[in-house]
Amino acid sequence: MTGVIFAGGPILSMDASDTRPEAVAIRGDRIVATGSLEALRRSLPEAVQHDLAGRTLLPAFIDPHGHFPDSAMVRLLRADLSESVDLAEVFHRLAARVARTPVGDWVMGAALDESRLAERRLPTRDELDTVSRDHPIWVIHASGHCGAANSAALMRQGIGEGTPDPEGGRYLRDGSGRLTGGIEGLSAMGEMGDTHFLLDADAFARSFAAARAEYLAQGVTLAQNAWTALPLLELFAGVAAGGDPGIDLILLPVAEIEPAFSREGLGAQWPGNGAIALGPRKLLADGSFLMRTALLTEPYLGSDEYGLAYIDRDALMAEVCRLHRLGFQIHTHCNGDAASDMFLDAVAAALAEHPRADHRHTIIHGQVMRRDQLARCVALGVTVSFFPAHVEVWGDQHHDEILGPARAVHISPTGWAKAEGVRFTIHNDASVTPTRPLRLVETTVNRRSRSGRVLGPEQRVDVMTALRAHTIDAAWQVFREHERGSIEVGKLADLVILDDNPLERPETIGAIGVSETWRRGERVYLCHRPKVGEPA
Structure with missing residues (x-):
């Protein structure tokens, strides 16, 4: 276990003193030293040097609130409606899912944001019925807090014209009191609002x-x-x-x-x-x-x-x-x-x-x-x-x-x-x-x-x-500051290498590429960027 020394670019430690060391050494799954490159080479003569080549080293990012692995579930298991621009496209994507789903099985659309649609609204029960009456169809909004169901889905969930609104939720109705298919609130969505809905x-x-x-x-x-x-x-x-x-x-x-x-x-x-x-x-x-x-x-x-x-x-x-x-x-x-x-x-x-x-x-x-x-x-x-x-x-x-x-x-x-x-x-x-x-x-x-x-x-x-x-x-x-979140001796060797320094381009930080990600001392992501003349 020889270790790795990172040097050759800006290092943002995120410690309490905003230390900017010249080099960082890791061995196994831990950060073992920070300081000058010369000092780290002396203390770890067997370590391999990892040249940052002007790139910027930070502690790896931490997600403070999210719903892993929902993003992949939308892509792999649902009709992904996130890029839909109008209801016609929504219905087309749902119909494609219906075509490869056995009759009677659920079809679920996800990540629909009605503010992106030309119509600026969610689909109705009747519109979803035109996609299929033989499949229960449930379209959940990007927020996760509401959605739209066709008649088969309402029936499958036991939601009828006389079903009262639950506490903290509501079933939307038209002027005559008929269900439109719109459902708001987790209590009203029931299992259809659960992350594990239709999941094995x-x-x-x-x-x-x-x-x-x-x-x-x-x-x-x-x-x-x-x-x-x-x-x-x-x-x-x-x-x-x-x-x-x-x-x-x-x-x-x-x-x-x-x-x-x-x-x-x-x-x-x-x-x-x-x-x-x-x-x-x-x-x-x-x-x-x-x-x-x-x-x-x-x-x-x-x-x-x-x-x-x-x-x-x-x-x-x-x-x-x-x-x-x-x-x-x-x-x-x-x-x-x-x-x-x-x-x-x-x-x-x-x-x-x-x-x-x-x-x-x-x-x-x-x-x-x-x-x-x-x-x-x-x-x-x-x-x-x-x-x-x-x-x-x-x-x-x-x-x-x-x-x-x-x-x-x-x-x-x-x-x-x-x-x-x-x-x-x-x-x-x-x-x-x-x-x-x-x-x-x-x-x-x-x-x-x-x-x-x-x-x-x-x-x-x-x-x-x-x-x-x-x-x-x-x-x-989340009480993890003693083990991660900054580049300090003794912490986990979770690091990210960025193509550029965010401190020097505040207007365009989002365009900076992630070059490498290291987790517990191992490189777990390496971005491959084509060389000049090489196909992407």
């Missing part, structure tokens, strides 16, 4: 392998599945029992299965060597801005609607207090500021009942958090994982249609968070938006929407802050 062990294994390749190619070595129900936990346990999965994962079990899961269930004897580990427990407080179901304190633009609570206030208070008392870290989906208010109140109540230092309970998304809420996070020890991809992908919609200019400029308020002293992270929430760390960093720094509008210049942060939010701060947020 073989399909999961194929999806896992494909998602792993995607993430490693983006420089990500620690990913998340941030809503892991028991059937999905069982599938991950099967992978964990088979040895090193080739990527590290943190799973967030759904809160409702505790404490039985951890005391006498699968969680009590979780398999593997720690590469697939159990993390915080997950709650959902509200819905999605794209469906106007995120819970707000002020109504949506041009509306008297405030969104939809997925759980009532008293139930959320009880759940947070229960999980806190059991010793779990809690991540809670709070898109709207009213949802964040509920969660912060619940954390305050839990701490009053059972004081506990350094719990790191986390608000997920926090899209329209107010500055007073961020100050309160500091007082309560709450951290936030923001979703700045919304600025690029749906920022114009927020500005013109959903929130209006005054609130839209403050979505994902990273500038306020930094000013108030909140330690935060940034995420893509894959497969809602693809896992693209450098593109996400660029958006966090520049806050440009698709139209080129700068959305809230006061919420911009510097490049190093954004990079830390995807490396060391992401490690810290």
Whole structure:
């Protein structure tokens, strides 16, 4: 085991002092030295030197919130509707899936964003019936919070004209009260909203392998599945029992299965060597801005609607207090500021009942958090994982249609968070938006929407802050800062080599290529770029 010394380009350590060593040495799966190249050569004379050739070395990226391996499941197992430009294309893609699916079996479309469609709406039940009446068809929205079903799917799920709306969800109806096929909220979608819907062990294994390749190619070595129900936990346990999965994962079990899961269930004897580990427990407080179901304190633009609570206030208070008392870290989906208010109140109540230092309970998304809420996070020890991809992908919609200019400029308020002293992270929430760390960093720094509008210049942060939010701060947020997230002696040798230095091209960080990814001391991704005259 001779080791490897990296030198010959900028090295951004992401440690507390922002150290920029000349060289980094690894041996086995650990970083063993940093400093001058001369000193490392003397201390490790047998080590192989890996020339950066002007490229930039960073700690590998960490996904602070996502749904691995959903992105691959969309590509491999569903009709991928993410690039559809109109409903005709949606129906064409679904029909192609129907043609190779046995009669009576499910056909599922995924990743549909109606804001990209010419019609600016989801398909209806009747339209999906024209694709097939012999297959149950379910089209789930890119947000994962709503979808559209044909008549066969409604019948298969036992949803009829007289079915009442469940708490935290609704079945959409036309003016005469007839079901349109639209379904909003996880409680209403039922199993159709589950990641493991229509999933078996073989399909999961194929999806896992494909998602792993995607993430490693983006420089990500620690990913998340941030809503892991028991059937999905069982599938991950099967992978964990088979040895090193080739990527590290943190799973967030759904809160409702505790404490039985951890005391006498699968969680009590979780398999593997720690590469697939159990993390915080997950709650959902509200819905999605794209469906106007995120819970707000002020109504949506041009509306008297405030969104939809997925759980009532008293139930959320009880759940947070229960999980806190059991010793779990809690991540809670709070898109709207009213949802964040509920969660912060619940954390305050839990701490009053059972004081506990350094719990790191986390608000997920926090899209329209107010500055007073961020100050309160500091007082309560709450951290936030923001979703700045919304600025690029749906920022114009927020500005013109959903929130209006005054609130839209403050979505994902990273500038306020930094000013108030909140330690935060940034995420893509894959497969809602693809896992693209450098593109996400660029958006966090520049806050440009698709139209080129700068959305809230006061919420911009510097490049190093954004990079830390995807490396060391992401490690810290899930209590992994002692083992990864920065280039420091003793930590895992998880590294990424970039073609260029993000600090020197803040306007175009997203265009920087990932050259190599190293995980636990082994190179697991090498980008092949054709030489001049060589075919791509």
